[in-house]
Amino acid sequence: MFVQAVPPPAAGVVSGPSTGYAPFTGTYSTTGSNGALQWYARVQPNTAWTLLPGGTNNPQNITFSGVGNYEVMVVATVAGCTPDTAAFASTSITIQNDNVCDAVPLNIGANGPFSNIGATTEVGEATPPGGSCNSQTSWCSGQTISNTIWFSFVAPPSGKIAIRTLAPLWDNQLAVWSAEDCGGLLSGAGTLLAANDDSSSSPYHSYISPLCVTPGQTYYVQLDGYGGGTSGNINLELIDAGNTAPVVSNCPSTVYVATACDAANATATWSEPTVTDDCGTPSSTASHNPGDVFPIGTTTVTYTYDDGFNPAVTCSFDVVVEARTSSTGSESQTACDNYTWPTNGQNYTSTGVYTHTLVGANAQGCDSTVTLNLTINPLPTVTASDVSACAGNSVALIGNPSGGSFSVANPYSGPTTTYTYTYTDANGCTNTSAPANIFMTAAPPVTGINISNIGGNSATVNWNSIPGLVWYEVRYRAVGAGSWTGGGTQAAPTTFKNIVGLTAGTQYEVEVRGFCSTPNFPGPWSSTTIFTTSNACVAPSNLAEINVTGTSATVTWTAVPNTNYYQVRYRLAAGPGAWVNGTAPGSATSKNYTGLALNTSYEWQIRAICNPSPFTTGPWSAIGDWTTLASKPSVEELVAMQNEIMVYPNPATSVVMVDPTAIDAQQTVVKLFDISGRLVKQLQARHEAGSHTMTIGLEELTSGMYTIQVYCNDALKHTSKISKQD
Structure with a gap:
């Protein structure tokens, strides 16, 4: 007979969790075991061991549904051998949320499983009132708390939640509380928000209908078995019920009001809209209120309602303020000399803006004001x-x-x-x-006498042409003088006469008469016309001599206002010699002399010929003098003198004068061209060394611009423009 030896069974050393919350599933294992294993469990104190069906694994999950102190052991067997039992492991199972302050936080969605098996109550624990079993504010009448467990949740942003129990389903009851903290639910400081025993869809499990809460605030949920002892495992679902936006009704339609006459605003009233909301009363703001003052035109009034959860809702309508104004109108009129306004019947003689108000005359019952923009044009002076x-x-x-x-x-x-x-x-x-x-x-009187070109010593007498007169006679005298001075005659058709030899700054009277051809005798003298000659043409002052060389010198003076040109003369101081006459433009304040004798004394004078034509001749100035040097000027000085050519007056009326300076004997040619470039005048002369004056007559030329050129020994030395005036 053959006998085989095998290792004996060994249960090993058992280990597992020492505590847990019901319902609880723990994992247990044994180390150092041999043979087939079988797990057992029992509740203390020393109840019978219960074989756990399927409990043959290592490690092994074991579930406890109720509270208590549990022991777990494992038995190892080997065929033909005596079973071996391991020492047991102990686990204490309690209800996690049996107390209010141990409330389990709930999240949105399904939560659990949880158990109230073995749950208890606390002293002072809050209890919902009794009432209808289907109510949302009570539990069934006669119910008291027995095996409550507690939960908490933070209200979602929507501010609205619902709670329902999920399978496994058994008869239970729910309540929702608010309190500053868990202690308030033990001291009576909690506030019941909702309570239900039987939902409308089931006579056994409870349901908290959508409930309005404050987002972010912590609330407490109480679950209890019905009838003072119902218990079991259970799941809870915290539902975000969503918050419904406020509903606005009775929003006013457009409000129409009218102002008082010419007022800028008006008071408007209306019935305010109403609002309802599923969670309390939403906050409201209004852009305007009944009884407010509104400007002319359309103003939109907006009521805004905000429940704090949904986008704000609004009610908007228009307040239309219609202006009642005093009307205005205007008209423009142009009249000659005066105007009678039909609106008020008043006659006006001056340009201006005139108004008239018709009281209460417009369609709105307000005043009507009419403005007249009146232009009065004066009658022409005829x-x-x-x-x-x-x-x-x-x-x-x-x-x-x-x-x-x-x-x-x-x-x-x-x-x-x-x-x-x-x-x-x-x-x-x-x-x-x-x-x-x-x-x-036979000889009519001369009319239209007027005086022009008034100077210090001359004036021009003008008159109207008279058909049939063949000549005119002019006479004049100083006002207050006894006798008349003959001013000469003037053949027709000329109708003006220059009179000269007058005294500057003197008041004169003048008359004109005419003669018919047949018979040849005068008509009556015209009416007397009075005029005053201008102030005297004074002598230039501040005479000086500069740039004196052996053969040249420059004389200077202070300008005389209104001068047409100057007459300048010089002579040898010894003797004295004969005067050498010359001219200078009215704009000049100097004149250069050349060709003088070395080491010789000269003296000079100047006088102004003043505008207007016929020109007034001023007195000669005091005598100035200079002495030339003992040596001749340089070549450069002589060339500079030759290039100094003066042309004056400019503008000119009857003559223009050219002052060339010759270094040596030269042929001087002056040419005058019209604006088209046509040569209209030419003057030439043979000049010895020295300063000279050439005069060109302009009387036969028409007014306009001319070009003057001066040639010295066929070389062009000067070009300028002059204006010829009548």
Whole structure:
């Protein structure tokens, strides 16, 4: 017989968790074991061991549904051998959230499993009131707490939650509380928010309907078995129920109001909208309130409601303020001399802006103000002048401004009469002159006497042309003088006469008469015309001599206002010698002399010829003098002198003068060209060394711009422009 030896069974050393929360699944293992294993468990004190079906693994998961002190052991067996039992491991199972302050936090969604098997109550623990089993504010009547467990949650941002129990389902009851802390639920300081025993969908498990809570705040959930002892494992679902936005009703439609006359605003009232919300009363703000003052136009009023969870909702409507205003109107009128306004019947004679108010006259019952923009154009000043002609001739009538019409034929050839002149200006205003005379006689009076070109010693007498007169006679005298001075005669058709030899700064009176051809005797003297000559043309002052060389010198002076040109003369001081005459432009304040004798004394004078033409001659200045040096000037000085050519006056009327300076004997040519480049004047002379003056007459030339050129021995030395005026 063959006998085989085998290792004996060994249960080993058992280990596992020492504590846990019901329902609890723990993992247990043994080390140093041999043979087939079988796990057993029992609850203390010393109850019978319970074989755990399927408990043959190492390690082995073992589940405890209730509270208590449990022992776990393992038995090892080998065929033919005595089983071996290991020492047992102890595990204490409690309810984690049996106490309020041990509340288990819930998250949104399913949570668990949890168990209230073996749960207890605490002293002072909050208890919901009794009432309807299906109520959301009570448990069934007669219920008390027995085996409660506690949970907590932080309210989600939506501010609205619901709670329901999940399988395994058994008869239970739920309550939701708010408190500053867990201790408040033991001291009576908690506030019941919701409580339910039986939901509407099941007579056994409870359900907390959507409940409004404050986001971020911690709340407490109480779960208890129905009937004072129902217990078991359970799962809870914390639901984010979502918050419904506030609902606005009775939002006003457009509100219309009108202002008082000319007011800038008006008061508006309305019935305010109403709002409802699933969680309390939302906050509200309004851009305006009933009874506010609104400006003219459209203003949008907005009510805003915010429940703190959803986007704010609004109610908007318009307040339309219609203006009642005093109306205004305007009109523009242009009249000649005066205007009568039909609106008020008033006559106006001045340009201006005028207003008139019609009280309460517009469609809104407010005042109407009309503005008149009035332009009063003055009547034109219209004159007619006395005219005359020799009998048998016709005469042109004179009316100003030009462009009007005469009351008689123009030209006129009838007998002596009067006439008027009517003129309409650019503004459409028409005026008629006072009557003027037409003299048709054998020798009619001369009319239209006026004085021009008044200088210190001369003036020009002007008059109207008279048909039939063949010549005119002028006389003048100082005002207050006894006798007249003859001013000479002037043949027709010229109608002016220059008188000279007058005294500067003196008041004169002048008259003109005419002569007909047949018979040849004078007509009456004209009416007297008075004028005053200008101040005297004074002598230049501050005479000086500079740049004196052996053969040249420059004389200088202070300018005399309104001078057309200067007459300058010099001579040998010894003897004295004869004067050498010359000129200088009205703009000049110096003149250069050349060709002088060495080491010789000279003296000089200057006087001004003043505008207007005919020119006034001023007195000669005091005598100045200089003595030339004993040596001749350098070549450079001589060339510079030759290039100094003066042309004056500019502008000129009757003559223009050219002052060349010759170094030695030279041929001097002056050429005058019109604006087209045509040569119109040429003057030439043979000059010895020294300063010279050449005069070119301009009377026969038309007014305009001319070019003057000066040649010395065929070399162009000077070019300039001059203006010829009549």
